[in-house]
Amino acid sequence: MKEHALTLGEELRRQGISRRSFLKFCAGVASSMAIPATMVPAMAASLAQARRQSVIWMSYQECTACIESLTRSFSPTVENLIFNFISLDFQHALQAAAGDQAVEALRNAMEENWGKYLVLVDGSIPLKDDGVYSTSHGQTHLESLREVAEGAAAIVSIGTCACYGGVGAARPNPTGAVGVEDIITDKPILNVPGCPPIPEVMTGVLTSFLAFGELPAVDELKRPSAFFSDTIHDRCYRRPFYDMGKFAKSFDDEGARKGWCLYELGCKGPITHNACATMKFNQGVSWPIQSGHGCLGCSEPDFWDKDSFYKPLSAGQWGSAEGIAIAAAAGVALGAASAVMSRRNQDKISGGK
Amino acid sequence: MTLLDFARGPAMQIAIIIFVVGILWRLVGVWALRQKKDLSEARSRGAWIGGIKGLFAHGWPYKPFVSKVGTQYIVGYVIHLGLFIVLFFGTPHMLFFADIVGFTWWTLPGSVITFIAVITTAALFFALAKRLVNPVQRLISNFDDYATWFVTTLPFVTGLATNANLWPDYEFGLAIHLLSVWLLLIYFPFGKLMHSFWFVVSRYTTGSRFARRGGMA
């Protein structure tokens, strides 16, 4: 763990990265996060002075896709160096250690960096029945999160599950799953929702934390405003077709091939806040809508429970068949009541039949 | 739950329940009333034919009245047809109904719908201005007339605003637009919007009553 002593600048020089490309990287991050260009030199200077940051990654009720997404994007770029530069002290899917050894590593990291370490969380946390539905090393994730969070400088929730409960919290939510922000209330929390989230958003957030020592500005859902202020629809390359009223009617029709809007096929782009349309995935290779499918709205809270993915936004949500049946029965009963009441009223007013 | 989820889910469900039950309540409440049978000897049989004719005869004023109320009828038609076209041939609207009935149909381009909506809204404002200025209409108007105007016009205004991206975001606009429509549905059974049903009942009633006599209505 000697590397902790090196600053990021020293580390970059050691790896032969030029100052020029480092500045370029800083400018890129700054622009993606809406940091004024005049701030770039200061940001670069501050970032170069940054020490290795201890990061503890806790995985709870999750599917590993978040970490897959992040690792799949790794290639030898400056961005990846940020990931390389941090000291990922605990990540049970990636680390070699297991069992008691791994827990030991976690305890050590927490002790050494108490009050300063950054916690990344993926996966939701079950609350029901004291959280027994998801445990690691004999400890419920609920307890684990509380323990780890206590000494954290800040928490970043990675993926929709950690942010809002996500898939785990989908109806009927048998484990009582929730996101981090529903449990931890006394620490700075930042949400990077998405299923999975965009890796570059993570880079930006980490860079910003390293450079300024605090989390970037967030919106009302604790998402970094820089990436989540626009909707998919706002930035979608198919938007001009929406404005022209040209819609694909099925996933393989002429319109779909011509890149027409997928609104009629249930695209949730207009109500989904994320940067997919501009940043894309896999180093800008593609993203769901580009591959021909409507947006599922995966970065929004409760996206599983917003009715069918293939139902257009303007269609209603009708609830259960039982509910409709009950409403219909009540309607008929009230109709009959109306008839009885009106006759009775007629008799009363006219003084008999 | 976001505003849009509320608008698409519970708000819609409540509004539709009030809409349907309210309409039933009011229609049944009137239809259940007893009506004394007319015992007079009918001049001609088949009064129902007169009832059917009555439905159409009052769709346009008789000749002596055209100069007096023709414009009013035209404005009325613009509003009603505009409402009908926008409601059933606007793509997002069609999709709402398609979700219920299970099939889609041909719709008009967004720009055409926008144009029709603008014309309809203008006609609605014209009708309001006339109601405020014309001494007869002003006298006989009550809260219901203005409330009806308001709940009818609001969805047009919110819809156009959503279409023109005048809201902070689409989601909010869509939610507001939906809520304005639910307001219309909730108010519907309580006011004169019910004329969408009564006009059939009333025209048929008068048409058949007077056909029975051989008179004119």
Added chain:
Amino acid sequence: MSDTTTEMALDLEAKRLSVVDPGTRVDVQGEMGDEERVEKAMTNFAKDFGRVAATYMEACIHCGACAHACPFYEASGNPRHTPIWKIEPFKQAYKREAGPLAFFYKTFNLKKNVTLDELKEWQELLYDTCTMCGRCTLICPMSIDIATLVGMARHGMFHAGLVPHELYTVTEKAKREGSPLGATPQVFEDRIEWMGDEHEVEMHVDEDQADVLVLMSSIEIQKYPESMAATAKILNHMGKTWTFRTDGYEATNFGMLSGNTAWQKEMSMKVISAAEKIGAKLVILPECGHAYQALRWQGANMYGKPLPFKVQHISEFLSDAVDAGALKLKTVNTTVAFHDPCQVSRRGGATSAPRKVLDALGVKLIESKSGGSMNTCCGGGGGVITIHRADTLRYKVMGAKFRQLGETGAEMMVTSCSNCRQNFDDSGEKLNWDKTMNSLLELVADNLVEEAEK
């Protein structure tokens, strides 16, 4: 009931139904508390309330189109004369007390209780400015039969003791003496005899058996007695067995006009009983619009079962006679404008009858701009002509009517309603009209080809 109203002496010499001292008015009848009046108004209004009236109450969209079909609004330009406004308190009461949402309006007090002052204010609208001609129904996009609603509102007004002075006077007189204009059975008999002598026609009175019972309106008995002679002449010409009956002759029904259903029934039952007694197959109504409404369309409903005889307006009878070739008529070489009585044509359905008769007379009929079933009312029906308070506006309405008839350029004016006719006579004198309104019946009678002439 109150003495003041019956004390009012009728002026039988005037051109129209009139009182001797029109300056003194008592427009409230009976001794009742304010609340009782309002309650009576509402109960009696609602008495005949059924599906049809409720539908009409629900259907109004307040478009105001009806104003433009109303001869009174057109003449006055006063928005208060908008037909649907005339029943406003009753509409309000319906919504508050009777409609499907009554509990809602009442609980939240969204529709106020109707007050006596309002009802008093509306007396003028319900009686002075509405003849129940039903022209407003034609223009209404919802096809609302406002005239029927006004009739129902009058039921309420009558029982609340809120009938205009003169209308109440004649109604009460009709109830007491059997005729609103003092045409008692004795007077009736005397006049029949007089006309029989004067015109040398054979009269039939109080026959025990007859196929045809002929009714007369008191307007005719008192002002246009030639009608009696004319009818007799035609029936004799056709060889019908017919009779007048002193126990059932009055065709007018002021019970209906003023709004007392019980009296309406009593008045109708008199003639129905007389017709039953003599085994009549046909009852001929005189040239009177509302009489047609009262017996032809409401008679059976008063009787409680279908009438055992046929009811015809005299114009229908003449039309059938023309069809059957039973009338030999001379050709009258003139142009005619025909004023349709609303209750017979638009609301009665006998629009084509007088036209067939005029055609048989060989005259050239020139229809006015809004003629036939769309005819503009003369403004005298529904009891309006009795009310002095309504005179100014009634003359204005008639002014428009004169212009409309004048535009046809016809030489001769014909109608088949003696109430319209007295309105034309009265207003014609007032407005110096250069024409006279003639009776279709008399025109036919005057042009019969007598046996001897053949």
